[in-house]
Amino acid sequence: RSESGLLEIAQLRPDLLQADAAIVAEPTGGAVEAGCQGTLRLGLTVQGLRAHTARPFTGRNAIHRLGAVINQVAQYEPRVAVVDGIAFTEQLQVVSVGGGIAPNVVPDSATLVLNHRVAPDRSLDQAVTAVREYLGDLLEDEDVLEVLDWAPAAPPSLTHPVIQSLVAASGQPARAKVGWTDVATLHEMGIPATNFGAGDPLLAHRSDEFVTESELSDFAATLRGLLFS
């Protein structure tokens, strides 16, 4: 979120953000991609008991404990939440892992970081609780599960007349945005917003990302029609 500059504009020129509704020109393949998912980063530290690796039965290997947690995350079946008729597919991934004391020591601590993509029907607290419940008995009292970062989700806002007109003008059914975008920040500011733009969203952030001239022309024509019809 810090990369977008939207919060800076809100501070320096709030007059530019006086709007009935907003369109974020993310690449969406010319369809309305409604709302956006929240993104939650959770840090987990699990505890063990240090021992010599020749006598591991006198300790408890924290990395071995983490193996069960990683396996549970790897078996996660995405929850699909339908909000205002739009289906948002959640995700849960381990994005980093670390641990180890010395080559001959059973480690007493190990950590991982989870990234959870959260549908707009859940708050931060609900998302953290859901992950905690999903990990269940694998977490013990001395383990620490902490929120490292949270960017909230935004609902589809498809009942707003401007966004309804945009869906009609796009000629395609609205679908969920996969990923987090500035639609969430605009929603927090009280501005109904949606993603709509030219280009394939699957190419976003890739080094060979591209958009064709005809996609850009169609995009411009749709916006012109929306503004001047």
Place this chain on the structure above:
Amino acid sequence: RSESGLLEIAQLRPDLLQADAAIVAEPTGGAVEAGCQGTLRLGLTVQGLRAHTARPFTGRNAIHRLGAVINQVAQYEPRVAVVDGIAFTEQLQVVSVGGGIAPNVVPDSATLVLNHRVAPDRSLDQAVTAVREYLGDLLEDEDVLEVLDWAPAAPPSLTHPVIQSLVAASGQPARAKVGWTDVATLHEMGIPATNFGAGDPLLAHRSDEFVTESELSDFAATLRGLLFS
């Protein structure tokens, strides 16, 4: 092994190592702890495919793959090898783990280090093969399993008359050494050797390690008896 100084003595004063048999005065609780286990350090790198965490199904999470490997290691049932009547219990532990690209990226690579304690009936090649077979289908062609470090095991040498006399003088049955000691280096030099000393082996390397005066007296008396009887 580099900490013991034995290899340095072998270089500078090989005459000091002219011996029929050798006693390494490790803490063994006054019993003969025969031979020693080998210790093998293996590095494993597993491959995946990078993706955005909002669309993990377009990639393959290498840390998630590692979860299955860690779980398999955590379920390892120690192999017990009986060599010359002495039972050596092998061990397999994950001693470090690492991986992760960025908070929103499904990682395409992850690593771990294993420490395997190996009974004297197996060579380096046999030990590596055993670990590879134990991990089985969890390893794929592009994954890399490499030897980082190996210190060989030593057999019990209980047929040597000096060590037989020491077992008798100790008043306790001989048992296996748990861990790696200089007995292995002496064995490589062609000197039958065993561990025998005062103090509790479970306290070794602990900050509150101690040995009692009576344990030291018994130890000295046993050696005196062995040398002058």
